[in-house]
Amino acid sequence: MLSIGEFSKICKVSTKTLRYYDEIGLINPSKINQENGYRYYSIEQLETMLLINRLKQYNFSLEEIKAIITSEEIPNEKLSIELYKKKSELEKQIQIYSQITEQLNEDIAVLKQGKSIMSYLNKIDVQLVEIPTMYLVSIRKMVYKFEMEEQYACCFNSILRKIQHDNLTVNAPPMVLYHSDEFTPLGLDTEFAIPVEEFVTGTRDFRPGLCLKTTLYGRYSNLPSIYTKQCEWAEQNGYENNGPLYEVYITDLTQTSNEDELITEIYYPVKKK
Numbered sequence: 001m002l003s004i005g006e007f008s009k010i011c012k013v014s015t016k017t018l019r020y021y022d023e024i025g026l027i028n029p030s031k032i033n034q035e036n037g038y039r040y041y042s043i044e045q046l047e048t049m050l051l052i053n054r055l056k057q058y059n060f061s062l063e064e065i066k067a068i069i070t071s072e073e074i075p076n077e078k079l080s081i082e083l084y085k086k087k088s089e090l091e092k093q094i095q096i097y098s099q100i101t102e103q104l105n106e107d108i109a110v111l112k113q114g115k116s117i118m119s120y121l122n123k124i125d126v127q128l129v130e131i132p133t134m135y136l137v138s139i140r141k142m143v144y145k146f147e148m149e150e151q152y153a154c155c156f157n158s159i160l161r162k163i164q165h166d167n168l169t170v171n172a173p174p175m176v177l178y179h180s181d182e183f184t185p186l187g188l189d190t191e192f193a194i195p196v197e198e199f200v201t202g203t204r205d206f207r208p209g210l211c212l213k214t215t216l217y218g219r220y221s222n223l224p225s226i227y228t229k230q231c232e233w234a235e236q237n238g239y240e241n242n243g244p245l246y247e248v249y250i251t252d253l254t255q256t257s258n259e260d261e262l263i264t265e266i267y268y269p270v271k272k273k
């Protein structure tokens with residue numbers, strides 16, 4: 001048996017942390033002296049503590065670690081599944097940080113040239129176009145930001161099944177219309193739609209009319225910059241918004257895993273003030 005101090009020294013974990021781990025049921029002392037309250041750990045528990053520390057390095061929460069350690073599933077199988085999931089999460093984070101680092105380097109280079117960090121907005125092209133009436137098969141619902149990707153796949157799969165069942169003809173890429181007046185954490189009033197040739201029961205007409213159009217090549221994270229540029233262009237040229245913003249996905253994440261290969265058309269319906 002090891003005293004809490006000895007256990008702490010070997011595992012490089014403070015006694016305060018060990019007491020907290022005991023409190024939450026992560027790792028409990030093998031024995032507590034009822035007379036003086038001293039805590040003792042078994043030699044076997046050293047490996048458990050090493051596993052806890054290893055999983056913490058992998059960014060597992062204490063709650064996740066406890067679930068792994070106390071699981072009734074076959075230990076190696078459970079651990080293998082959880083490690084694979086965490087690996088995928090970390091790889092995604094690495095990709096995000098890599099993109100942020102790339103953007104930082106670009107911004108630093110721009111500032112060294114004596115330009116504004118926001119000067120990239122001048123490179124965004126805005127066109128004034130007239131969009132004809134479309135016939136849409138669509139699903140409209142409130143969608144939280146965090147579930148957008150899941151709802152995108154789910155709704156478009158449902159729409160495509162309906163199109164196939166009704167023997168309709170798709171004539172344009174999928175699109176998403178945003179009917180909310182403002183961004184809210186409670187969700188956005190979102191319409192997932194696919195244009196078809198036929199105007200029949202179950203479809204609706206959509207008349208966007210005059211629109212500002214910008215084509216985005218690359219990541220969706222750049223969309224706010226496009227919206228900003230379109231709003232500025234409208235204000236400077238005497239136009240105002242006249243309908244829901246919408247995005248047309250020429251290529252999306254179902255067609256490529258490389259975000260730099262994404263092509264999205266952004267439309268901002270307008271009218272003269």
